[in-house]
Amino acid sequence: MNSDKNNIIDEVTQGEYKYGFVTDIEMEMAPMGLNEDTIRFISKKKNEPDFLLEFRLKAFRYWKTMKMPRWAHLKIPEINFQDIIYYAAPKKKKELEGLDKVDPELLETFNKLGISLEEQKRMTGVAVDAIIDSVSVKTTFQDTLAKHDIIFCSFTEAVQNHPELVKKYLGTIVPYTDNYFAALNSAVFSDGSFCYIPKGVRCPIELSTYFRINAAKTGQFERSLIIAEERSYVSYMEGCTAPMRDENQMHAAIVEIIVLDDAEVKYSTVQNWYPGDKKGKGGIYNFVTKRGICKGKNSKISWTQVETGSAITWKYPGCILKGDNSVGEFNSVAVTNNFQQADTGSKMIHIGKNTKSTIISKGISAGHSNNSYRGLVKISKKAENSRNFSQCDSLLLGDKCGAHTFPNINVKNKSSVVEHEATTSKISDDQLFYCNQRGIDTESAIGLIVNGYAREVLKKLPMEFAVEAQKLLQISLEGSVG
Amino acid sequence: MLLNIRNLHVSIQEKEIVKGLDLSVNNGEVHAIMGPNGTGKSTLAMAIAGKGDYTITQGEIIYKGKTINNMPPEDRAREGIFLGFQYPVEIPGVSIINFMRTAINEHREYKGLPPISALDFMEKMEEKKKLVEIQSKLTNRSVNEGFSGGEKKKNEIFQMAMLEPTLSILDETDSGLDIDALRVVANGINKLRTKENAFVIITHYQRLLEYIVPDFVHVLYDGRIVKSGGKRLAFELEEKGYDWIKNEQTK
Numbered sequence A: 001m002n003s004d005k006n007n008i009i010d011e012v013t014q015g016e017y018k019y020g021f022v023t024d025i026e027m028e029m030a031p032m033g034l035n036e037d038t039i040r041f042i043s044k045k046k047n048e049p050d051f052l053l054e055f056r057l058k059a060f061r062y063w064k065t066m067k068m069p070r071w072a073h074l075k076i077p078e079i080n081f082q083d084i085i086y087y088a089a090p091k092k093k094k095e096l097e098g099l100d101k102v103d104p105e106l107l108e109t110f111n112k113l114g115i116s117l118e119e120q121k122r123m124t125g126v127a128v129d130a131i132i133d134s135v136s137v138k139t140t141f142q143d144t145l146a147k148h149d150i151i152f153c154s155f156t157e158a159v160q161n162h163p164e165l166v167k168k169y170l171g172t173i174v175p176y177t178d179n180y181f182a183a184l185n186s187a188v189f190s191d192g193s194f195c196y197i198p199k200g201v202r203c204p205i206e207l208s209t210y211f212r213i214n215a216a217k218t219g220q221f222e223r224s225l226i227i228a229e230e231r232s233y234v235s236y237m238e239g240c241t242a243p244m245r246d247e248n249q250m251h252a253a254i255v256e257i258i259v260l261d262d263a264e265v266k267y268s269t270v271q272n273w274y275p276g277d278k279k280g281k282g283g284i285y286n287f288v289t290k291r292g293i294c295k296g297k298n299s300k301i302s303w304t305q306v307e308t309g310s311a312i313t314w315k316y317p318g319c320i321l322k323g324d325n326s327v328g329e330f331n332s333v334a335v336t337n338n339f340q341q342a343d344t345g346s347k348m349i350h351i352g353k354n355t356k357s358t359i360i361s362k363g364i365s366a367g368h369s370n371n372s373y374r375g376l377v378k379i380s381k382k383a384e385n386s387r388n389f390s391q392c393d394s395l396l397l398g399d400k401c402g403a404h405t406f407p408n409i410n411v412k413n414k415s416s417v418v419e420h421e422a423t424t425s426k427i428s429d430d431q432l433f434y435c436n437q438r439g440i441d442t443e444s445a446i447g448l449i450v451n452g453y454a455r456e457v458l459k460k461l462p463m464e465f466a467v468e469a470q471k472l473l474q475i476s477l478e479g480s481v482g
Numbered sequence B: 001m002l003l004n005i006r007n008l009h010v011s012i013q014e015k016e017i018v019k020g021l022d023l024s025v026n027n028g029e030v031h032a033i034m035g036p037n038g039t040g041k042s043t044l045a046m047a048i049a050g051k052g053d054y055t056i057t058q059g060e061i062i063y064k065g066k067t068i069n070n071m072p073p074e075d076r077a078r079e080g081i082f083l084g085f086q087y088p089v090e091i092p093g094v095s096i097i098n099f100m101r102t103a104i105n106e107h108r109e110y111k112g113l114p115p116i117s118a119l120d121f122m123e124k125m126e127e128k129k130k131l132v133e134i135q136s137k138l139t140n141r142s143v144n145e146g147f148s149g150g151e152k153k154k155n156e157i158f159q160m161a162m163l164e165p166t167l168s169i170l171d172e173t174d175s176g177l178d179i180d181a182l183r184v185v186a187n188g189i190n191k192l193r194t195k196e197n198a199f200v201i202i203t204h205y206q207r208l209l210e211y212i213v214p215d216f217v218h219v220l221y222d223g224r225i226v227k228s229g230g231k232r233l234a235f236e237l238e239e240k241g242y243d244w245i246k247n248e249q250t251k
Ligand SMILES: Nc1ncnc2c1ncn2[C@@H]1O[C@H](COP(=O)(O)OP(=O)(O)OP(=O)(O)O)[C@@H](O)[C@H]1O
Pocket: B012, B013, B015, B017, B035, B036, B037, B038, B039, B040, B041, B042, B043, B044, B086
């Protein structure tokens, strides 16, 4: 590698994280630390029914018996859970109290992030739930959605207005016993989105949640629940950013999706939490449990994710394919640069007959980062004639980064077929020179090649997201070649 | 003079490949470079285009009156130097359309022009596709990915047509082409010939030169141009091979 190229790598990997600013706003916070009082505090703040407080406390007691999981290919520093603030909400200003108005300061924050919460200014076709730290500040287009009897609101509101739905489904896909972070989230979750699509309704607009961490020393523990009744359809997207800080911040989320007969849910994520600086200082620890169940026959769930942010990512969106003929998809681009670490992949659990799943994972590693694919494909005895196809590709930019694949395949019947393909590649000097010779400089060339590499996944994203994701890939990586 | 190469020495990994080469090309001229395998033809082409690991240890490449020894390759391209590669690389997932639009826009930015409009770009694509008789089913694919040898070469000529270079260096663009494709490529080149534009055509076969009549033919041997002449030299080489030249050299 020549020194010119090294310079470009340096220049680009130092490229500023665009969303690193902090909004100076008065906050209401829980006292630092984690105990049953913290949990009662959160539950009270949210005026929760008893069943929910009970759920939280049970989860907390269970969590206390657990240990931090160490099986991932990640170096996770000791996390002091008493050193985190578990609830932080922007204070409503006096003059805005009682009104359904959003603090202009917060509107401005979201504007800066490219998210307009003023409906008339928004591109039509996307409803947004905007969540800052522990609370949702606004959900747009609720009226439009109500016309179709679609419920799209913050989790907190759902608890107040639709407690029966929350009670029926909460924790049914990801029980608090599922894993360490799921237990933690179940104890202290603050807000998130709730979405209910009634029978036979195709949601006419894209639904999206935008998560923003703002306050220092806080953790974000959101929880989302999506229910798609028979023959319904929804496309849902989430985005996330956080300020640049030297300390690490914790994000542990849960998403549960329930899909009934002939229904379909598309879930897309562009994860751009602050990744830390080029020396590996700061950044978000991102521990996420996302799982959906294809409960009904012919139902479908597809996860599409573009992961560029976070210092540590621990995330395995999965599908339980319970209904006969149901379909699960996982499409992922995960980029790590500098000292970022990602251990991500998918779980496909085949239970119903003729179920089908596809996993496409594209890992891109640069700098000193580590990027692992971890997958579980399980085909139970009853899941006759099921199929899985997995493809895990790794692209290495430079020679100080690592890429790993940990596929785990478990097939319990003879009529099913599982295929797994894996490749590792590099951007070659010849490819770069070919681009240079056409007048394209090395930075743009890398952007072009990386986007080409990820194209299969990017094209699954909703239009609005695809453009953003492409730019993001370019920013996260330009120039990092060896 | 468009291109003036003086006493050029080029090394790859410390090994000298081009060993004191001189070549002058004027606007409007077509030069053919022939010579045995492994004598430095591609190395010369790469050095003119500015590939990083081709180190110029001595001499000068002067293009449009400026020494370009240290000019980055993308700037050479934007200044109008095009290289049709002997072995074009595959760039998976990058569509030819996206690739060409990016390239054209970088050329335009260099000249202080705004990006090309989608409409103008598509029109240009159509026009050039006709010129080099290339099918949409090819241009809709990723750059060279899974292309046959001949298709790759056609794609090089298509890109040349799109970028409208002043100096085109074509490194064995005729190798691997069937007779029809050869004629199409040659026609394309002839249509792009103007009083301004010059071509340096590296080839092993005089066949191509039947279609594209060169003003000069040079023989490159052991890193130097050892013989130059008119188009008759090409016939002579085809007939007699290179031994007589090698013999002349060792005398
Ligand atoms: N990257 C490289 N590393 C080491 N040697 C190289 C490299 N590239 C070229 N060479 C050597 O330089 C010499 C000249 O190669 P070049 O490709 O310029 O030949 P050529 O005249 O184009 O041959 P051909 O007619 O076969 O295309 C050859 O001996 C070749 O092996």
